[in-house]
Amino acid sequence: MTIVRTEHKTCAVCDVSSPVRVWLSYSSFEKMGPSLDGCQPGAPNADLVQFCRHCGYASYEITEVPQCPGIIKTKFYRDVLKHRWIDDSCKGYLCLTFFLVADDDYKGAFWSSLRAAWVCDADDYWQGSEEYRLQALEMMRRSHEAGIAVSESQEQDHLLQTDLLRRTGSFQQAMSIVMEALKGCREQKMGRLLRFERRLIENGDKAVHWVKEAEGVAWA
């Protein structure tokens, strides 16, 4: 059962109270499981970020003071706040990404960008779904440059990278990554997932697909 409560939190930047949705419990849609890029239906994906509607500060905890509060006044930050086609959760993740980049936390910036894309998936806003996946890929590239994987393992990163490239229609690049990853893959489950990705890429499939499809588990 999903129970969501609205709390009011005082923004550490402007000192104004904002409503924040807090999930006390949720149905995780266990039968379906996560998508190949890790989105879990039924989980509080859109509500993990807290967003102050007064000053536009976004954080996983808006009562905590940011290290670089001046970012909120920059043009690129204000441009996100003015965006007309995306909802507040998506704006929150995009704004949060600016703070994480300023802290050189590219792993965190990868996940906030990808979560922005998931919000767009749920809203059927396909331009945002692709644009923020491309942004996530750039954050992954920077994280790898710093020698930091964005997930639990290098192989899992390759799967994520392949899936994000496929979802943005970059099939040639996705195929090159997946073939390279398959060469070094020794783990049976990961091998299945990568071969499933390869088949989707061969079919020119940009749609969302699920880990359980790759595992051949019937779910209804």
Ligand SMILES: [Zn+2]
């Ligand atoms: Zn504020």
